[in-house]
Amino acid sequence: MSRRIMRLLPLAAASIVAICQSISLYAADAKEGPTATAVINADIEEVLVQAHPLSAEGLAGAYSILDGEELDRQRAASIGETLATLPGIHSASFGPAVGRPVIHGLDGPRVRVMEDRIDSMDVSVTSGDHAVTIDPFVAERVEILKGPATLLYGSGAIGGAVDVHTGRIPHEIPDSAIGGRAELRGADNGDSTNGALRLDGAFANIAWHVDGFMRDADEYDIPGFAESGRLRSAEAEEGGEGEAGEEEEEVRGRLPGSQYETKGGAVGASWIGEWGFAGLSVSRLDSDYGLPGGHEHEHEEGEEEAEEEEEEGQPLLTLEQTRIDLEIGVIDPLPGFESLNIRLGNNDYEHQEIEPNGEIATTFENKASELRLELVHEPVLAFSGALGIQAQVREFSAVGEEAFIAPVDSDSVALFWLGERELGEGDLEIGGRIERVSFDPSDGESRRFTAGALAIGYVLPLQDYQLGLNLDIAQRAPVGEELYSNGPHLATSSFELGDDDLDTERSRRLSATLRRNAGPLRFEVTGYVTSFDNYIFARARGDELDDLPVFQFEQSDADYYGVDIDATAILHEGNSSQVALRFMADAVEGSLDGSGDDDIARLPPSRFGFGLDANWRNLDVSVDWLRVSAQNDVTEFELATDSYDDLSLFVGYRIAVDGAQIQAFLEASNLTDEEQRNHSSFIKDFAPNPGRTISAGLRVAF
Numbered sequence: 159m160s161r162r163i164m165r166l167l168p169l170a171a172a173s174i175v176a177i178c179q180s181i182s183l184y185a186a187d188a189k190e191g192p193t194a195t196a197v198i199n200a201d202i203e204e205v206l207v208q209a210h211p212l213s214a215e216g217l218a219g220a221y222s223i224l225d226g227e228e229l230d231r232q233r234a235a236s237i238g239e240t241l242a243t244l245p246g247i248h249s250a251s252f253g254p255a256v257g258r259p260v261i262h263g264l265d266g267p268r269v270r271v272m273e274d275r276i277d278s279m280d281v282s283v284t285s286g287d288h289a290v291t292i293d294p295f296v297a298e299r300v301e302i303l304k305g306p307a308t309l310l311y312g313s314g315a316i317g318g319a320v321d322v323h324t325g326r327i328p329h330e331i332p333d334s335a336i337g338g339r340a341e342l343r344g345a346d347n348g349d350s351t352n353g354a355l356r357l358d359g360a361f362a363n364i365a366w367h368v369d370g371f372m373r374d375a376d377e378y379d380i381p382g383f384a385e386s387g388r389l390r391s392a393e394a395e396e397g398g399e400g401e402a403g404e405e406e407e408e409v410r411g412r413l414p415g416s417q418y419e420t421k422g423g424a425v426g427a428s429w430i431g432e433w434g435f436a437g438l439s440v441s442r443l444d445s446d447y448g449l450p451g452g453h454e455h456e457h458e459e460g461e462e463e464a465e466e467e468e469e470e471g472q473p474l475l476t477l478e479q480t481r482i483d484l485e486i487g488v489i490d491p492l493p494g495f496e497s498l499n500i501r502l503g504n505n506d507y508e509h510q511e512i513e514p515n516g517e518i519a520t521t522f523e524n525k526a527s528e529l530r531l532e533l534v535h536e537p538v539l540a541f542s543g544a545l546g547i548q549a550q551v552r553e554f555s556a557v558g559e560e561a562f563i564a565p566v567d568s569d570s571v572a573l574f575w576l577g578e579r580e581l582g583e584g585d586l587e588i589g590g591r592i593e594r595v596s597f598d599p600s601d602g603e604s605r606r607f608t609a610g611a612l613a614i615g616y617v618l619p620l621q622d623y624q625l626g627l628n629l630d631i632a633q634r635a636p637v638g639e640e641l642y643s644n645g646p647h648l649a650t651s652s653f654e655l656g657d658d659d660l661d662t663e664r665s666r667r668l669s670a671t672l673r674r675n676a677g678p679l680r681f682e683v684t685g686y687v688t689s690f691d692n693y694i695f696a697r698a699r700g701d702e703l704d705d706l707p708v709f710q711f712e713q714s715d716a717d718y719y720g721v722d723i724d725a726t727a728i729l730h731e732g733n734s735s736q737v738a739l740r741f742m743a744d745a746v747e748g749s750l751d752g753s754g755d756d757d758i759a760r761l762p763p764s765r766f767g768f769g770l771d772a773n774w775r776n777l778d779v780s781v782d783w784l785r786v787s788a789q790n791d792v793t794e795f796e797l798a799t800d801s802y803d804d805l806s807l808f809v810g811y812r813i814a815v816d817g818a819q820i821q822a823f824l825e826a827s828n829l830t831d832e833e834q835r836n837h838s839s840f841i842k843d844f845a846p847n848p849g850r851t852i853s854a855g856l857r858v859a860f
Contacts, residue, residue, distance in 0.1 A: 209275060209301045209321035210310065211532055211544040212578050218587050218615025218626035220304040220671045220684040220722065222247070230341075230857060231780070231808055231825075233294045235373060235418065237271060237322065240294040243784065245722035245744045246304050246684070248762040251839045252287045252649070254348075254378065254848070255418035255447035260838050261304055262686065263718055263746040263761050264317030267637040270307065272321045276483065277550065279505035279526040283314075284556075284563070284639050286840040287649035288522070291443050291479045291507065292322045293422060295341070295354040295371045299323040304722070305669055305686060306630040308611040309574055309589045312548060313634035316665055325358070326426040327437035327485045328365035332358050343823075343855025347848050348416070350375030352855075363430050367439070370423035377416045377448070381831045381849040384409040384450075388797045389843040413845055415448035415472030426483075434488040434497075445477040449511075449649070451841030471514035479507045494536055501530040511560065520558030527551050541588075543577030548593075554638065562645035562654050566599040566638040574611075584618035587628075595635040602642050603658045607635035626671040634663040640694050640711045646704045650840050652795075653703040654696065655710045663713070664691040681725035690716040693750070695758070698794045707795055716758065720746030740769035740782075755793050760838050763789035763799070780808040789837040799837045805829040818860035825853045 207221055222244050224232060234240045238249030238257025249257040250265045261269050271278045273292045280291040294300075300322050303310075307319035336359035344351045354371040383390065421444055428437030449472055484502040491498040507524040532546040549572070555565035572593035578585055591611040598604045615628040643656035669686035693716035696709040723743040730737040745764035750756045767784035788801040810823035827848070828834065834847040 207301050207303075208299070208323055209272075209303060209307075209319065211534055212542065212576055212587070218617050218628040218671070219630075219669060220246070220626075220682070220686075222302040222304065222724075223299065224302075225299040227778075229297065229300065233297075235294075235375075235420075237290050237292055237294050237300075237320065240297075241300065241302065241320070243742075243767075243782075244302070245724045245742045246720070246746075247302060248838045249836065250286060250760070251836050252841055253413075253416050253418075253448065253450045253845060254375065255420065255445065256282075256287060256289045258282055258286075258290055259302070259318075259320050260762060261302065261318035261320075262688075262720055262722075263748050263758070265760075265838065267314055267640070268317035268634065270311050270315035270319045272311070272319065273481075273503075274324055274327065274483065274485070274501070275311075275321055275530060276501050276503035276528050277314075277526070279481070279503065279524065279528065279552075280479065280507050281509070281522050281524050281554065283637060284522070284554075285647065285649050287449050287475065288509070289445060289447065289475075289477060291445075291477070291481075293371055293420070293443065294322075295352065295373070296324050296326075296356070296369050296422075296424070297322045298325050304684065305628065306611065306613070306632045306665065306667055308609075308630070308632040308634075309576055309591045309613055312570065312572055312591075312593055313595065313609040313611075313632070313662075314637075316632050316634040316663070324369075324424070326367050326369070326424045326439040326441065327483060328358065328360075328367055328426065328428045328430070329435055329437075329487060331360045331363070331365050331430050335359055335361070337860055339857065339859040341855060341857045343853055345375075345851050345853035347851035348375040348378035350378075350853075360430075365428050365430055365435075365437075367424070367426040370421075372421040374419040375417060377412050377414060378848040378851075379411060380413050380846050381833050382410055382846070384413055384844060384846070386797065386799075386835060386843040386846075392797070413450050413848075415450035416845070416848075418445065418447035420445040420447070428485075432489075434486070436486045437484070439483045441481045441483070443477070443479045443481075445475075447475055447477075449473040449475055451649075451844035473514065473519070474512045475509055476512060477507075477509035479505065481505045491533075495533050496536060497534045499530075499532045501528075503528045511558070518558065520556060520560045523553075523555045525553045537579075538577075540579040541577035542579065543575060545575040546573075548572045548574070560646060560648055562647040563639055563643045563656070564599050564601040566597055566602075566642055568595065568597050568638060570595045570635075581616070584616055587613070587615040587617070589613050593635070597638055597641060599638070599642050605636075605641060605658060607662055609633035609635050609662055622674055622676040624673045624675070626669075626673070628667075628669045628671075630665070630667045630669075632665050632667075634665070634694075636660045636663070636694055636711075643711065646706050648706075650709075651706060652696075652709045653706040655699075655708060657711050660694060660711065660713060661692050663694050665689065678728040678731075679725070680727075681723070683724075684722045686718075686720060688718040690718075695750070697755075715751035716748065717751070718746060718748040720744065735774045736772070738771045740771065742767050742769075757791045757793045759793045759796055760840070761789065761791060762838050763787045763801075767804075776812045778808070778810040778812070782806045786834070797843055799835045799842060800833075802832050802834045803830060804832070804834065818858055821857045823855055823857065825855075827851045827853075 236257030241247045242249040248260040251257040282288045282290045303319045307315035338357040340355045352373040356369040424441035426439030428435045482504045486500040488498040504527045511520045528550040534544045552568045574591035576589035578587045593609045595607045611632040613630045618625045643654040647654045667688040671684040673682045692713040699708040725741045727739045743766035748758040764787045769782040772779045784804040790798045807826040812821045831850040835842045
């Protein structure tokens with residue numbers, strides 16, 4: 159830990175001195191004016207997106223916030239599944255325990271997932287079967303920046319950012335000496351149980367936090383075969399109807415490998431004063447989960463003997479992570495500056511992939527530290543702004559017979575600035591970032607990349623409406639997996655080859671968002687067009703190694719465009735009752751430029767749906783219907799998916815007992831028990847979504 163942090167300190171110290179000296183000179187001569195968080199145009203709705211330091215003026219780009227009762231209802235076993243019904247967001251699932259968010263068709267190394275503005279520091283970017291180590295049941299708020307968040311969070315956020323706010327480091331003294339919330343739920347499908355407890359309190363100037371959670375489930379039920387009809391037909395055409403094919407076809411009614419068991423928790427405390435706060439938290443996560451899907455791989459030596467000795471069952475992944483986080487917030491730290499925030503995270507992560515016979519196939523380790531510093535300055539040339547530094551060091555290794563990438567160390571350091579000012583009837587947003595990324599592999603050429611980002615946006619109030627226009631130009635450095643992969647990757651049923659000659663990926667994105675946040679009809683509509691140069695992707699080479707198709711990382715130009723719609727109409731509103739109708743829709747199209755296959759793998763299909771919410775006194779009822787279209791635009795070695803409908807129901811009843819708010823609830827998902835396959839998943843043809851699921855639970859807030 160200390161060695162990694164010491165590598166960060168010189169970068170931080172030099173940057174702090176430079177930016178403080180330069181900005182304070184300008185700010186000292188600036189006229190006094192309202193602070194960056196206090197200047198609110200009366201015609202622009204105030205939003206507080208904690209992932210963005212200047213959000214009080216309204217954001218030109220698209221964003222979503224999930225909190226309160228809506229978050230309680232959407233919580234699932236993975237952060238991707240928790241967000242998957244929001245417009246423009248899908249989940250790259252790999253069974254119920256694994257799911258990274260997909261934003262506007264972009265996923266993996268293009269979407270950054272964070273806990274309290276610091277990276278999750280796991281290896282979920284490395285492979286689709288690796289879980290994000292942020293548990294949705296400890297989240298008090300989730301914010302999604304749709305579109306490039308590279309200015310704030312680096313080239314890994316060229317497609318967007320998801321920030322999970324946990325409150326594990328308190329920022330202020332709570333209203334009561336002790337408070338908290340708890341939840342316990344169970345479901346019939348998979349006999350799953352989930353429990354979570356959170357306590358917050360204070361004594362004197364010290365605010366403290368404790369949380370703990372656990373969840374487990376057996377293999378879940380499915381309405382038909384585990385393998386899709388298209389896959390079974392393809393296997394039959396290829397003559398794969400032997401014993402293995404027949405045995406696989408017999409798997410129906412449940413999904414092997416879909417079990418999981420997860421537990422974890424955290425303790426944190428902060429010293430709160432008039433000057434600000436300083437806090438520390440320590441968290442732990444342990445998870446064991448199955449890996450559903452096709453993982454067959456025959457070794458050249460002793461195939462018959464290996465087949466005879468092979469144990470039945472699915473592989474298992476065991477994961478453990480210990481994380482330490484530090485945060486310091488200072489009010490008026492220096493002349494010309496309103497606030498200073500310092501975040502430091504340190505992480506020790508390890509997981510092992512275990513074969514059905516109990517042998518450890520591969521061990522992944524990731525030791526990482528990240529430092530983030532933000533300074534909000536007083537107006538300079540009429541611009542209120544935030545500037546900062548972000549630095550990360552990472553030591554990654556994968557060891558074992560199925561390790562498809564050699565160990566690689568990586569470092570990054572970046573400087574960024576965002577500013578905003580009134581311009582005409584609206585607000586102008588501008589910003590820039592410069593980032594340096596380095597890779598030093600144990601086997602291969604070391605690489606250094608410089609990635610930049612520029613953005614300009616404008617927020618214009620139009621009576622009850624608000625129009626946001628945004629232009630982003632961003633670059634992304636390749637990740638280690640794209641540069642140095644060289645081996646069989648059984649999770650994706652491919653032999654992956656990296657290319658250490660890859661260049662930076664560049665994007666230009668134009669988006670427009672129209673919002674209406676007043677009156678009985680409220681909505682948000684976002685349209686966007688993104689053009690990539692040197693887009694990095696894995697293309698099927700047409701040959702095989704180790705009986706697996708070879709996929710080579712390469713670059714091409716690419717284009718994405720799409721639209722998101724989110725609307726709510728209040729049909730009835732009384733003293734103790736309300737009825738609201740909701741509508742959502744999203745669609746994204748993408749294509750590669752150049753000869754040959756121009757489709758993009760695992761591109762999410764279009765969707766639309768309706769929801770009806772009714773509240774009467776203490777009773778809450780919601781009914782949701784979602785239509786997911788078929789996806790027929792597929793690449794080589796990828797099968798199309800059929801359309802499906804999802805019908806869900808929520809019923810909750812709230813009571814107050816001795817100052818505590820208690821809600822008993824009943825939920826039902828996939829009420830029609832329809833076969834549902836997530837096109838964004840690597841294993842969609844082996845692992846359908848759960849069938850009809852009924853769950854019940856109890857929530858308590860005090």
